[in-house]
Amino acid sequence: MRLLTLSIASLLVCAAAPQTDPALERAHKLAEKGMHELHAYAYLDQLVNGVGPRSAGSKGADKAVSWGLAKMKEIGLANVHEIPCMVHTWERGAAEKLTLKSNGKSTPLSCCALGNSIATAPNGLTAEVIEVRSDEELAALGVKAKGKIIFFNRPMNPALSNTFDAYGGAVGQRVNGAAAAARLGAVGVLVRSMTMAHDNVPHTGSMNYEKGVTQIPAAAVSLVAADRLSKTIKDNPQAMVTLKMHCRTLPDRPSASVAGEIPGTEAGRDIVVLGAHLDSWDITPGAHDDGAGVVQCLEAARLIKSLGWKPKRTMRFIFFMNEENGGEGAKAVFESMKGAGETVYAALESDSGGFAPRAFGASLDAEGVEALGPYMPALKLFGIERIDAKGRGGADIGPLAALGAKLFGLVPESQAYFDVHHSRKDTLASVNPRELQMGAHAMTMLSVLLANE
């Protein structure tokens, strides 16, 4: 691209000429301030590199709570406080080790324990491996599974253009694979990482045991490791792996979500909530998941305050604790708001990465979305092309529907999200400052419009 032929349409959209649409006028002011300052990225640096990994119950999580409180106070939010909860606490311990032995040759494979897994015996778990790609293939194994490690190797379907759909179609084996395999007498499970990035980095995530079913160790392997393992056991079904993991679940620990607010000018109106989750998995700086969401909410608060906007409804900013492995923060927030007799007009969540915004998903029907039509010119300035009816809000704000909330979830571009998700690659460097900021503006704009309805 050498020179530019500006279309007349784009020039008209961009001109700083006075706007007759007051929402669009606000949007231009927001863009003018926010895109020059790019403060969301500076906040993200603090959270991702200053605080670092912050899995629920860890010292990192405590540090994140303190950071969240301090930032909300620094911005000048009112009623900054913790919402306490007890959190499920799981520790990885020393690094995992997976070794493949075939025909006298020993090869290390890149892996990581899945969240909630038990450890192996100290000298490791050694067994033959059987690969399956579906529940049906597992069921067909029957007694053959006994004493084996089951290798769940179903890839995310790359043909799906929304990678969250591809994730949804593959993540069941990670969450429920161990219980299903244990029912057949398997002694451990390995799961292909939930990613389409073909490299040697493993991606963790939660798994669940079932009551009454033997608990067996569960680990994720990188795609390079998965492909090597698959090929090796095809060539030599007698190949063995040895898995060593040192993880453990500890008694629940006290932790907290963090909240602060901009009081509405019209008392008695119900609340507008902006939320994201403060915790991350232990092996990742959690830049996209969900540092991005946290700093977008924080930046929304900062921008509204510093632009001197006065919403009619109270706006509450909430950093939820332990979305990744229990959701206790969301439950405690819901209970405390319910206990206080609060009602929620709308709740917005950002937990799909800090990539360029494309849409909001909304818990509305087509008619409800149509009623938001007048907001679209202002939202389009920040990349929002549409509001999708019957979309998802997000895991943390979900319960607030019971307090009356319309739910909105920010939908950024999804192609690269699972390249980094739940892995050590989810770093500040994987985030573009402008894309992150545009998401903060989309959240700011929609929430302010809703707060003034």
Place this chain on the structure above:
Amino acid sequence: MRLLTLSIASLLVCAAAPQTDPALERAHKLAEKGMHELHAYAYLDQLVNGVGPRSAGSKGADKAVSWGLAKMKEIGLANVHEIPCMVHTWERGAAEKLTLKSNGKSTPLSCCALGNSIATAPNGLTAEVIEVRSDEELAALGVKAKGKIIFFNRPMNPALSNTFDAYGGAVGQRVNGAAAAARLGAVGVLVRSMTMAHDNVPHTGSMNYEKGVTQIPAAAVSLVAADRLSKTIKDNPQAMVTLKMHCRTLPDRPSASVAGEIPGTEAGRDIVVLGAHLDSWDITPGAHDDGAGVVQCLEAARLIKSLGWKPKRTMRFIFFMNEENGGEGAKAVFESMKGAGETVYAALESDSGGFAPRAFGASLDAEGVEALGPYMPALKLFGIERIDAKGRGGADIGPLAALGAKLFGLVPESQAYFDVHHSRKDTLASVNPRELQMGAHAMTMLSVLLANE
């Protein structure tokens, strides 16, 4: 993000159930094949890392032409041939050097010559520096500019959500700054790089001299260097810089664009063109600009052939030569098609990066865009949210409008494009394989639909 609540809407979109819309059926077949193979990225690796930088008239450009011919033949395109042209040829020579001297302290500043600039004297150009941010500020200098180096430091406007608009508002100083400054007696120009990435990497690009106006050396400086220079000369207007550049313009050389085609099943119908430019600037691997566009056209051809689709209109795939610094390839292509009496039904170009597709710009009015409504479900599968009326096609296909062509330009997400544009950062690693492939599919789908109209 932990687990996924699939919306009913997204499940319906993704279901592999039979489609009643034949375009959407085709789109699903395209996705199924293309997203598994991700072949555009493999092609890009060959062009970017195998061929490398390929500025017009260079050995790299010759290599790129050979590569393009070989790939088109490998795919089995018909009538693979060169379209010769003479190209403006400019060489950088040894690396540039810029040194800032203030209060006895000497600091190197990161810079690169702008395309077409003359060299400095072998021992360099040394002068004081005056900063300006607009044509008005330059004009106001009057005789003060004499003997000085003019430093054009107007940033791209970050408040504009489309970065191409921000580029359009700043690039004039790079293209025309030297001539304007020379008219006032300035001896050289430095220009703030056309980027919003605040780092120490300079971005090159074309500049033009004017007939009858003294030619003076012109270089781009990185944003870090620009800010340092700006601060230093504010503190100490007597600060001096020394610029050493060894670039030169050579006599025009013979080169060529590359074309190949899939013959239409209905002879006599006019042609559908898919195009992108093969050349890059000399200091960059040119992954997004415009390796991405080239491999998207190539991948479109491969997919159409291997899916056995038989377009009614002939589809011609063209890799244009020297978009960056002369546009002779586009002129020669136009002349040869005009000379052969060919007419063009539609022309599609990809020259805005290999990021996730969002739209097409089209040389149509609102009515013309509305008529394409039935195509949207198929295009949406690849991220196309809309077709913008009165949009741009692209520099290379522009002339084809005179042969009857409706013009279409792929519009990918633009936030990160100028972070890498015309710099050594425009590498394969800055491209996401899925986003690149989605762009190839958007080009494939729209061109096939148009070819069958």
